[in-house]
Amino acid sequence: MLITDVSVRVFRHTTRRHADEAGHAHPGPPHKVALAILTLRTEDGDEGYAFAPPEVLRDHVIDKFVRKVLIGQDHRDRERLWHELAHWQRGSAAQLTDRTLAAVDTALWDLAGRALKQPVYKLIGGWRDAVPAYGSIMCGDEMEGGLATPEDYARFAEALVERGYKGIKLHTWMPPVSWAPDVEMDLKACAAVREAVGPGIALMIDAFHWYSRTDALKLGKGLEKLGFDWIEEPMDEQSMASYRWLADNLDIPVLGPESAAGKHMARGDWAAAGACDILRTGVSDVGGLTPALKTMRLAEGFGMDCEVHGNQSPNLHVVAASRNCRWYERGLLHPFLDYDDGFDYLTSLSDPMDAQGLVHVPDRPGLGDEIDFDFIEDNRIA
Numbered sequence: 001m002l003i004t005d006v007s008v009r010v011f012r013h014t015t016r017r018h019a020d021e022a023g024h025a026h027p028g029p030p031h032k033v034a035l036a037i038l039t040l041r042t043e044d045g046d047e048g049y050a051f052a053p054p055e056v057l058r059d060h061v062i063d064k065f066v067r068k069v070l071i072g073q074d075h076r077d078r079e080r081l082w083h084e085l086a087h088w089q090r091g092s093a094a095q096l097t098d099r100t101l102a103a104v105d106t107a108l109w110d111l112a113g114r115a116l117k118q119p120v121y122k123l124i125g126g127w128r129d130a131v132p133a134y135g136s137i138m139c140g141d142e143m144e145g146g147l148a149t150p151e152d153y154a155r156f157a158e159a160l161v162e163r164g165y166k167g168i169k170l171h172t173w174m175p176p177v178s179w180a181p182d183v184e185m186d187l188k189a190c191a192a193v194r195e196a197v198g199p200g201i202a203l204m205i206d207a208f209h210w211y212s213r214t215d216a217l218k219l220g221k222g223l224e225k226l227g228f229d230w231i232e233e234p235m236d237e238q239s240m241a242s243y244r245w246l247a248d249n250l251d252i253p254v255l256g257p258e259s260a261a262g263k264h265m266a267r268g269d270w271a272a273a274g275a276c277d278i279l280r281t282g283v284s285d286v287g288g289l290t291p292a293l294k295t296m297r298l299a300e301g302f303g304m305d306c307e308v309h310g311n312q313s314p315n316l317h318v319v320a321a322s323r324n325c326r327w328y329e330r331g332l333l334h335p336f337l338d339y340d341d342g343f344d345y346l347t348s349l350s351d352p353m354d355a356q357g358l359v360h361v362p363d364r365p366g367l368g369d370e371i372d373f374d375f376i377e378d379n380r381i382a
């Protein structure tokens with residue numbers, strides 16, 4: 001049970017996803033990007049894994065913090081190990097981030113499941129074996145036939161309904177799109193999608209993240225007329241007061257926070273302050289499955305749903321183990337990309353979706369990722 005080794009391998013894989021200056025993904029030509037895999041190994045030879053950007057798992061962080069906390073410890077003590085690592089953040093000069101905590105906690109959960117030969121969501125306490133997915137569309141762009149016009153969004157939404165999605169979230173246009181942000185254009189895209197898919201499909205928006213209160217109110221009021229299920233991150237989430245004002249002035253549910261710091265503690269403050277109607281968490285955002293589950297359970301105590309940010313197996317297991325979460329966010333999607341192609345370092349999809357829009361949680365040990373270790377070795381750079 002004791003952890004005897006913590007290691008990181010960095011490898012390159014090919015993707016057509018390119019990040020813009022706000023970190024939002026857009027399609028482009030195939031290019032190679034670096035990714036790191038964290039491996040925790042015990043005296044019994046059991047291993048747990050997590051993927052993260054290489055900078056999140058750089059040597060300094062692993063040596064100075066992660067090894068110091070984990071080596072020699074019982075891997076099953078996830079609660080204690082998470083808190084010990086989190087306490088190192090304060091004195092780390094901002095070097096030990098929530099993203100690193102998330103990777104370590106994810107690998108600990110994966111390790112527990114692989115050692116016991118059980119899927120993680122069953123260890124947490126399963127709620128369901130299949131979860132409804134919404135198609136999370138990439139931010140708009142200026143690509144011919146991409147997501148450049150309201151009609152482009154409508155056409156793509158029809159294709160997503162055809163694929164089986166029962167919910168669709170629009171990330172609308174943001175800089176670096178030359179004319180963005182634009183509330184009127186956001187509403188035109190949302191209206192075109194509603195017209196295209198009809199009233200039976202759940203629609204949500206994830207808008208430009210720095211609108212003013214008045215612009216966010218105008219957007220929200222317009223979405224109310226279109227029967228949208230939630231408005232997400234239309235203003236800077238560092239101002240909880242702005243969100244409390246918005247939630248007080250809108251009928252459409254306000255969902256958040258996604259990107260605000262503070263883990264499950266900040267999300268408790270948002271729920272208590274009435275700054276949102278639906279809470280939000282995400283394994284990468286709050287420091288792991290452990291705090292993501294804490295957010296989910298505190299939301300339940302407030303009678304609130306809590307929607308999970310992001311795809312991939314860690315988030316899927318949180319959704320599968322939670323009653324007060326309606327969706328799995330499957331994406332990000334674009335007309336020029338086939339999401340079901342998966343990743344070249346995994347030999348199967350982590351989130352296979354059937355024609356009815358249900359993602360079936362793989363009945364495999366741990367988080368269930370089928371990792372191609374030969375690919376990783378063949379493409380290893382550190």
Ligand SMILES: O=C(O)[C@H](O)[C@@H](O)[C@@H](O)C(=O)NO
Pocket residue numbers: 022023024025136171206258309310332
């Ligand atoms: O990079 C990001 O900010 C995320 O990909 C984000 O665009 C998207 O995942 C999101 O906000 N989902 O709710």
Ligand SMILES: [Mg+2]
Pocket residue numbers: 206232233258309
């Ligand atoms: Mg979002």
